[in-house]
Amino acid sequence: MIIVTGANGKLGRAVVEQLLMRVPAEQIGVSVRDPNEAQELRERGVRVRRGDFDDAESLHHAFEGASQVLIVSTGIMGKDDIPHGIQQHQTAIDTAKKAGASRVVYTSHMGSSPTSHFAPMIHHATTEKLLDNSGIAFTSLRNGYYASMALMMIGGAIKTGELIAPEDGPVAWTAHSDLAEAAAAIISDQKWNGMTPNLTGPEAIDMEGIVTITSEVLGRIIRRIIVSDEEFRERMMSQGVPEASINMRVGMFLASRQGDFSQVDPALAHLIGRPPKSFREVLKESITHQQG
Template sequence: MSILITGATGKLGSLIIEQLLQKVPSSQIIACVRHTEKAEHYIKLGIEVRFGDYDQLESIEMAFSGITQLLLISSSHTDDSVRLVQHSNVIAAAKKAGVKQLLYTSFAFPRQGPIPTNHVHRLTEQVIFESGLDYTILRNALYTDFVGVLGLNEAIDSGKFITYPGNWQFNTVTRQDLAIGTAQILTTSGHVNQIYELTAPRPWDFSELSAILSELAGKPVVHREDSSIQNWIYAFLSKIDTVSTSEDLERFMGCPITPLKDSILPFINPVK
C-alpha cells in the first residue's frame, strides 16, 4: 500500500500530507515534487520524495513505479491548454506504471452541456474515464481564500463593504477542510469510480460576511452593492457554480466544516 501525492510542496498537497501522517505510517506516503530541494522536511519525517515534473513524461513514469494510489493535484500552470497536456501526461504515466487508483482534484459542479474547450477539469475527467484506470474524482469547491480580493480590510476601515450587484452565494471551503476530507478518502475503502463534490453543505452570502466583518471590527460594516466597482473576481465567479452544495465533504471530515468567521481570519489585518 503506497500513496503518492503530486504537487506535494504546494499548499493543498502539504496539508494533505500533514493529515495523512495522522492516519498511516510515513513509509506509506510518497511526495512527488518538481523541486526536490523544497521537500527536505519530508525526508526528515520518513516520507520518500520522488522527482516528477508533469512536463517530463519519463520523470513521472519513474516516480509512479510501484504506487497503489496516486493523487493528482491539478497543475497550477496559468494556461489551461498546458494544464490539460500535463494532466494527460500524469494519467498516461499512471497507466503505464500500473497505478491501481488515480484520484484527481477537479472543480465542483462543472457546468453541464457541451464541454467548453477551456474547461480543463471536465476534459481531464474525461481523459481519466477513457484511461480505464480506477478513479476517484474529488471536485473541490472554490477556496474561501478568494475573499482576499474582496477588500475586507478596506471595508472594516470605511464601515462599507461594497460588492458587485447580484444574488451571490458561495459554497466555498478551506484547503485545510479539503485536506482532512481527502486524507480520509485516501485511507478508507469504497471510493473506486466515485465522484465527490467537496463543497460547503450550505452557501454563505455577502450579508453574512458583512455581519462577520462588523463583529470583527466592533462597529457596523454595512453591505452595499455598486455596479461601478472594478474587480476581476466577479467575471470569474460568474463563470463557475458557487451555489450548489453537497454533504460529501462534511461526511468525510466527520465534523462540520470550518465556520466562515474562522476561514476569513487569515485575510483580516490585526486590529491597530
Template sequence: MIIVTGATGALNGATVDHLLQHVPPSEIVVVARDVTKADRFVRLGVEVRQGDYADAASLPAAYEGADQLLLVSSNDPAADTVALHGDAIRAAASAGVGRILYTSHQAAAPDNPFHPGAVHFATEQLLAASGVPWTSLRNGFYAHSLQWLAGPWRETGTIAVPGDGPVSWTAREDVAEAAATILLSDRPFDGPTTLTAPAAPTFTELAATASEVAGRSVTFTPLTEDEWLAAQAAAGAPERMSGFLLGFYRAAQAGYFAGTDPLLGELLGRTPRTAEDALVSA
C-alpha cells in the same frame, strides 16, 4: 503505497501531513518538480521522487508502485493544463497505478465561465477514459481566497463586487484533511466526490457576517462588470488577472458554486470551517 504530487504546495502538503498521522513514512511517496523544495518530507522519512507534468518522460517512474496516486491540478497559467493532466493520467495508467485521485472543483462543467471549471471537467473526462479507477475530489471554492475576492472591506467598509452569487466557501485545510481520510478509507469513492462547506452565502450575507466580525457596519455594494474592472485597473491589477477573476463572479452569479454537500463534515467528524472563519483571518 500512496503517492502524492504537489505536496510542496499548501493543499496536498497538508494532506501528506494528515496521512503521516496514521501511516508510517515508508508507505508514502512525494513527487515534486523541484525535489529540493520537498526537503521537509525527506527529514520525516518520506521518499521524494522527481516528476514534472511538463516532462512526461519523468512521470512513469515517479508513479511506479502506487496503489493510489493523488494528482494535484496544474495552476500554470501559461500552459495547456488539460494536456498536462492528460500526460500525467497516461503515465499513471502505464505505471499500473491502482487508483487516481484528482483535485478537482465542485463547479467542474464545460460551460463554466470560470476557466478552471472547464479544465477540471475536461480532466475528469480523461480520467473516465483512462481505464484506471478514479476519484475526482470536487472541492468547494477555497475560502482563503475571500481575502482578495471580497475586496478590502476592512478598510472601505463595503464589499464591492460584480454580482451577488452564492458560494460554498470551503476551507482548504478541511478538504486536505478529507482527502487523507478518503485515501485511507475502505469505503469506495468512485468518480466525482463533492467536498464543500455546509452553506453557500451570497455576498450580501457575507457583508452581514463581516459586520459582526469587524464590529461595525459593512455593506454590500453591487457593481457592474465595467465598474469593477475600472476599479481593478485603478488599483493597478493586471488586466489578465482581472479578466480571470471576473469569470469567477460570473460563475457565482450563475449558481455554479451554490451547491453544498454533507460529505465533508461526515469525513471530518465535525462541522467544517465556515466563511465567517475565513473572514476573521482575512
C-alpha cells in the same frame, strides 16, 4: 505507495499531513517541482522526488511504485491556458497508469462544467473526461470553493472599508484543511469511485454575507458596493491587473450568479466525522494567524 503531487502547495501539503496520521511515512511519496522545499517531509520519512507535469520522464521517476496517485490540479489563469493545463493532466494520468497505480484521485471542483463562465471549471470538466476515458479507476474530488479565495477578496476591503465587486451569488465556501482531511480519508479508505458528491462547507454565503460576518468579527463596518461587470473591469484595469486575471474574476462572479457554487452537501461532514468549518471560523483563524 501513495503518491501526492504538488506537495509543496497549500492543499497538497495538507493532504500529506493528513495521510501521515493514517499510514506510515514510508508508504507516502511526493512529487514536487523543487525537492529542496520538501526537505522537512524527507526528514520525516516521506519519499521526495522531483516531478514536473511538463516532463514525463521526471513524473515516471516520481510515480515509481505507486499504488495510488493524487493529482492536485494545475492552476490556470484563463481559457487560453486550458490546452496546456489539460496536456499536463494527460501526462500525469498516463504516467500514473504506466507506473502501475490502481487508482488516480484528482482534485476537481463542485462547479466543474464544460460550459462554465469560470475557466477553471472547464479545465476540471475536461480532466474528468480524460480520467473517464483513461481505463484506470479514479475518484474525482468535487471540492467546494476554497474559502481562502473569499479571504483574498475581503482582504482589501478590510483595509479600505469597502468591498467593491459585481453582483454575485451564494458560494459554499470550504476550508482547505477540511478538504485535505477528506482527501486523505478517501485515499486511505478507497471510498467512492468516479465523481464524489460536492464536498462543501456548511453554508452558502454571498459577498453581502461575507461583509456582514467580517464586520461582526472585526467590530467595525465593511460596506458592500455592487458595480457593473464593466465598471469592475475598468477599476481592475486602472489598478494594473492583467486582462486574463480580470476575465477570471468576472467569470467567477458570473458563475456564482448562476448558482454554480451554491449547493451545500453533507458529504464532507460525513467523511471527516464533524461539521466542516464555517466561513466565520476560517476568517477568525486567518485573523489570529496574521496577528500572531
